[in-house]
Amino acid sequence: MSDKKQASPLVQGYEVVIGFETHAQLATQSKIFSRAPTAFGAEPNTQACAVDLALPGTLPVMNRGAVEHAIRLGLALGSHIAEQSVFARKNYFYPDLPKGYQISQFEIPVVQGGEVSFFLGDEKKTVRLVRAHLEEDAGKSLHEEFHGMSGIDLNRAGTPLLEIVTEPDMRSSAEAVAYAKELHKTVTWIGICDGNMQEGSFRCDANVSVRKPGAELGTRREIKNLNSFKFMQQAIDYEVRWQIEQIEDGHAIQQATVLFDPDTGETRAMRTKEDAADYRYFPDPDLPPLVIARDWVEQVKANMPELPRQMAARLVQTYGLPEYDATTLTQSPAMAAYFETAAKASGQAKMASNWIMGEVSRRLNNEEKDIGQVPVSADTLAALLKRIADGTVSNNAAKQVVDALWSGEGSDVDAVIEAKGLKQMNDSGALEKIIDEVMAANAPMVEQFRAGKDKAFNALVGLVMKASKGKANPQQANDLLKQKLQ
Amino acid sequence: MNELHHLGVAELAAAIADKKTSSVEAAQHLLARAKEHQNLGAYLAFNEDLTLAQAQAADARIAAGERGLLLGVPLAHKDIFVTQGFPTTAGSKMLAGYQSPFDATVVSQLAAAGAVTLGKLNCDEFAMGSGNDNSAYAPVHNPWDTARVPGGSSGGSAAAVAARLVPAATGTDTGGSIRQPASFTGITGIKPTYGRCSRYGMVAFASSLDQAGPMARSAADCATLLTAMAGPDIDRDSTSLDHPAEDYTRLLGLPREGATAAQPLKGLRIGLPKEFFGEGCAPDVLAAVRAALSEYEKLGATLVDISLPRTELSIPVYYIIAPAEASSNLSRFDGVKFGHRAAKFDDLADMYKKSRSEGFGPEVQRRIMIGTYVLSHGYYDAYYVKAQQIRRLIAQDFQQAFTQCDVIAGPVAPTVAWKIGEKSDDPVANYLADIYTLSTSLAGLPGMSVPAGFGAANMPVGLQLVGNYFKEGELLQTAHAFQQATDWHLKTPEGY
Numbered sequence: 001m002s003d004k005k006q007a008s009p010l011v012q013g014y015e016v017v018i019g020f021e022t023h024a025q026l027a028t029q030s031k032i033f034s035r036a037p038t039a040f041g042a043e044p045n046t047q048a049c050a051v052d053l054a055l056p057g058t059l060p061v062m063n064r065g066a067v068e069h070a071i072r073l074g075l076a077l078g079s080h081i082a083e084q085s086v087f088a089r090k091n092y093f094y095p096d097l098p099k100g101y102q103i104s105q106f107e108i109p110v111v112q113g114g115e116v117s118f119f120l121g122d123e124k125k126t127v128r129l130v131r132a133h134l135e136e137d138a139g140k141s142l143h144e145e146f147h148g149m150s151g152i153d154l155n156r157a158g159t160p161l162l163e164i165v166t167e168p169d170m171r172s173s174a175e176a177v178a179y180a181k182e183l184h185k186t187v188t189w190i191g192i193c194d195g196n197m198q199e200g201s202f203r204c205d206a207n208v209s210v211r212k213p214g215a216e217l218g219t220r221r222e223i224k225n226l227n228s229f230k231f232m233q234q235a236i237d238y239e240v241r242w243q244i245e246q247i248e249d250g251h252a253i254q255q256a257t258v259l260f261d262p263d264t265g266e267t268r269a270m271r272t273k274e275d276a277a278d279y280r281y282f283p284d285p286d287l288p289p290l291v292i293a294r295d296w297v298e299q300v301k302a303n304m305p306e307l308p309r310q311m312a313a314r315l316v317q318t319y320g321l322p323e324y325d326a327t328t329l330t331q332s333p334a335m336a337a338y339f340e341t342a343a344k345a346s347g348q349a350k351m352a353s354n355w356i357m358g359e360v361s362r363r364l365n366n367e368e369k370d371i372g373q374v375p376v377s378a379d380t381l382a383a384l385l386k387r388i389a390d391g392t393v394s395n396n397a398a399k400q401v402v403d404a405l406w407s408g409e410g411s412d413v414d415a416v417i418e419a420k421g422l423k424q425m426n427d428s429g430a431l432e433k434i435i436d437e438v439m440a441a442n443a444p445m446v447e448q449f450r451a452g453k454d455k456a457f458n459a460l461v462g463l464v465m466k467a468s469k470g471k472a473n474p475q476q477a478n479d480l481l482k483q484k485l486q
Numbered sequence: 487m488n489e490l491h492h493l494g495v496a497e498l499a500a501a502i503a504d505k506k507t508s509s510v511e512a513a514q515h516l517l518a519r520a521k522e523h524q525n526l527g528a529y530l531a532f533n534e535d536l537t538l539a540q541a542q543a544a545d546a547r548i549a550a551g552e553r554g555l556l557l558g559v560p561l562a563h564k565d566i567f568v569t570q571g572f573p574t575t576a577g578s579k580m581l582a583g584y585q586s587p588f589d590a591t592v593v594s595q596l597a598a599a600g601a602v603t604l605g606k607l608n609c610d611e612f613a614m615g616s617g618n619d620n621s622a623y624a625p626v627h628n629p630w631d632t633a634r635v636p637g638g639s640s641g642g643s644a645a646a647v648a649a650r651l652v653p654a655a656t657g658t659d660t661g662g663s664i665r666q667p668a669s670f671t672g673i674t675g676i677k678p679t680y681g682r683c684s685r686y687g688m689v690a691f692a693s694s695l696d697q698a699g700p701m702a703r704s705a706a707d708c709a710t711l712l713t714a715m716a717g718p719d720i721d722r723d724s725t726s727l728d729h730p731a732e733d734y735t736r737l738l739g740l741p742r743e744g745a746t747a748a749q750p751l752k753g754l755r756i757g758l759p760k761e762f763f764g765e766g767c768a769p770d771v772l773a774a775v776r777a778a779l780s781e782y783e784k785l786g787a788t789l790v791d792i793s794l795p796r797t798e799l800s801i802p803v804y805y806i807i808a809p810a811e812a813s814s815n816l817s818r819f820d821g822v823k824f825g826h827r828a829a830k831f832d833d834l835a836d837m838y839k840k841s842r843s844e845g846f847g848p849e850v851q852r853r854i855m856i857g858t859y860v861l862s863h864g865y866y867d868a869y870y871v872k873a874q875q876i877r878r879l880i881a882q883d884f885q886q887a888f889t890q891c892d893v894i895a896g897p898v899a900p901t902v903a904w905k906i907g908e909k910s911d912d913p914v915a916n917y918l919a920d921i922y923t924l925s926t927s928l929a930g931l932p933g934m935s936v937p938a939g940f941g942a943a944n945m946p947v948g949l950q951l952v953g954n955y956f957k958e959g960e961l962l963q964t965a966h967a968f969q970q971a972t973d974w975h976l977k978t979p980e981g982y
Binding site: 050053054055056057058059060061062089091093095098099100101152278280281282284285286287288 | 567568574576581584586587588590685686687688689690692693694720721722723724725810811813814816817818820822823824834838858861862863866870
């Protein structure tokens with residue numbers, strides 16, 4: 001919340017204010033008000049039934065599964081789940097909107113309040129939610145395939161959506177992206193959305209404005225349909241620069257809806273407030289108020305998985321991890337499970353955390369893979385961590401072991417260590433011999449150290465490690481060298 | 487049998503079951519008769535092959551030993567019900583030739599009971615009207631005087647039943663569209679409790695008010711039809727009441743509890759709202775209604791004076807809520823997916839404008855405009871929200887009244903049927919004539935019209951009976967007792 005926030009980062013002396021509206025497509029088998037399937041990518045108009053086509057005489061019937069998904073989100077984000085919420089009609093004409101209105105929720109949404117917390121760097125941020133409401137998606141207009149005409153595909157019409165709306169609590173594009181990633185994590189974690197941004201299952205609209213610190217909120221422009229985290233950042237950054245430029249040039253910002261063009265990296269106004277439609281919202285007389293009994297909520301609660309923040313708290317408690325580690329490791333259920341397996345099998349929780357957040361994540365990122373595709377199992381990683389802990393291999397040598405395991409060159413940790421000769425030299429006699437040789441060959445450096453140049457010590461350790469081909473135990477090398485230099 | 491068009495539902499079902507005639511013979515006879523009287527404008531569509539195939543199937547079921555109160559009986563549906571094999575137009579050019587890929591629940595339930603669909607019946611466009619002169623195809627004529635309206639919007643259903651073109655028909659009632667035409671044509675019709683009949687497959691006019699019901703020559707026949715039509719349909723209609731189906735014939739002919747055969751309605755308190763018996767009602771109508779009430783006293787009922795103080799407000803409230811819902815419900819008729827699309831247009835907005843201007847008639851356009859207006863930003867609270875508040879008060883007034891009486895009675899309409907064209911240029915006069923039926927619809931209560939005699943120009947007058955929620959059985963029992971004692975419902979217009 002803003003009062004707890006550190007000073008907001010300013011851009012050219014302006015504070016950036018961002019609020020989000022996210023459409024999360026709910027992973028239900030059938031549509032929100034009909035029994036048609038929700039499969040993506042099917043032949044046009046094969047996933048639409050009479051209700052989705054709005055044929056005369058058809059009526060909506062609420063999909064219980066969609067409501068349950070909304071309850072899950074509310075529980076996950078600490079929101080109030082309304083005992084009674086109301087479906088409303090949002091009236092407007094568009095060819096891909098078969099009824100001429102969208103069934104949504106307006107005055108009384110199903111999920112009210114709540115918050116999303118996450119780390120931005122090592123700073124904890126909290127974004128407040130206004131609401132999340134259930135609504136149906138529209139179909140799609142297809143303009144490319146037809147000459148001089150447009151085609152309509154109603155497969156997506158009636159797909160259940162939760163529109164999740166925040167307060168304007170975010171102060172930078174980085175914070176906005178971090179929020180979106182955290183929300184994305186939450187909806188996929190609790191299984192209500194597949195999170196596929198390319199297919200449009202998770203689409204964000206960002207309301208962006210700028211102001212001088214302490215001033216009233218500026219006029220916002222809404223960037224529609226941001227469907228990747230990368231574009232989100234680019235679009236907001238461009239929009240912020242554009243708005244500041246306008247204001248600096250003496251122009252007022254006009255409220256508008258804009259689109260981001262990834263090819264040009266620019267945002268472009270679609271429509272301004274003047275041509276905003278009057279949606280004539282009113283309660284849908286075809287649907288009685290949605291009543292959610294307390295025991296339904298309790299039932300859903302009993303079947304909720306451990307939530308990321310609960311799990312993070314547990315990881316702190318059980319494994320003594322720092323909060324930052326715990327939050328990072330709870331990016332996905334798979335990541336957390338990977339950590340817990342490795343930590344338990346190795347008995348080295350913090351080391352496991354470091355390795356997963358460091359070496360494992362770096363490799364996965366390089367290869368654009370997620371933890372589900374990791375080639376080194378948690379048990380194998382644990383075996384390696386044990387070998388580090390018992391001094392068999394050094395940290396550096398262990399990285400080479402991971403390389404071999406990752407590439408498939410080997411699969412057994414001890415066999416790889418053996419085959420690559422990475423075993424740490426724990427025999428002090430052999431090490432002393434190497435140290436003596438290094439000191440003899442680098443007499444000037446020894447002199448420098450003795451003359452008070454501490455830097456020379458590190459150089460000598462490096463040379464000892466090199467001479468041992470990395471097998472020396474660094475701590476032991478350190479200690480012995482120190483003794484001999486005195 | 488040459489005169490089988492004079493048989494009501496029960497008699498025709500019995501004749502078919504007893505093999506005195508067959509469903510096929512009845513269907514052929516009634517089809518021929520319907521065509522002979524096409525000048526009434528009652529029917530919009532036939533599908534003779536399908537009708538006869540259904541009749542043959544019914545005859546086969548009978549031959550196999552099956553029995554049913556509707557088995558083999560030809561019926562016809564108001565063109566608001568989507569019906570496979572027939573066009574469903576809702577009386578509008580917008581839906582000219584539209585074929586539904588599914589049946590309305592009411593249609594399929596009647597079919598399951600063995601009824602045969604004879605055809606589709608004319609109505610006011612999208613059920614908006616009270617004279618059936620808003621049909622895009624043809625006005626319907628009242629068989630009692632073909633210069634007069636049959637009432638509306640279920641005017642085709644009323645005229646067809648009154649003219650003995652069909653023993654019974656389906657209708658829909660949003661603000662009186664079953665009760666008022668029943669009254670104008672001397673037949674019996676009942677609008678059940680809102681939610682009792684599924685709205686699935688009814689072309690929507692005003693969702694929170696639309697309700698299906700039967701129109702027939704007697705309360706007993708209405709009871710038989712309603713038994714097949716009503717019941718829960720919660721998987722297809724969220725406003726359908728999850729209340730088990732019931733047999734509405736069960737109380738017919740039985741004296742009320744504690745009453746006797748001579749005075750079968752002893753103990754029944756009939757409430758007479760003073761607002762229904764004031765100056766606004768024509769004396770000829772009042773005279774017929776009062777005579778019918780005297781008859782009820784003879785049957786043992788007592789008359790109680792009550793008040794429904796917000797009766798007058800029901801007109802503005804209804805004419806805000808119904809058009810508001812209609813303006814949204816009719817948005818799907820945009821020329822994109824089905825229905826009329828203008829032949830020539832410049833762009834998308836022009837396509838919408840032309841298609842809708844060409845497809846909808848003047849009354850429908852008027853109501854879309856009213857509805858759009860009352861839902862608009864800045865007007866919504868003053869009109870729609872306020873109307874909904876008063877609607878709740880109107881419903882409360884009825885509950886207050888039902889502490890003093892069991893059934894409410896009064897006229898259905900302030901006058902008998904008017905001359906075709908008489909009110910065409912005066913929509914407000916049409917709206918005002920709905921005063922006695924609107925409040926029942928707004929409250930969602932069951933109401934019916936029972937033939938009660940004749941008024942000016944020897945035109946039929948109906949008695950309206952309104953019951954509390956789910957009291958259709960008691961209403962039909964009350965109407966049936968009256969019809970056992972009187973013969974108004976048996977009167978046939980001359981020439982039919």
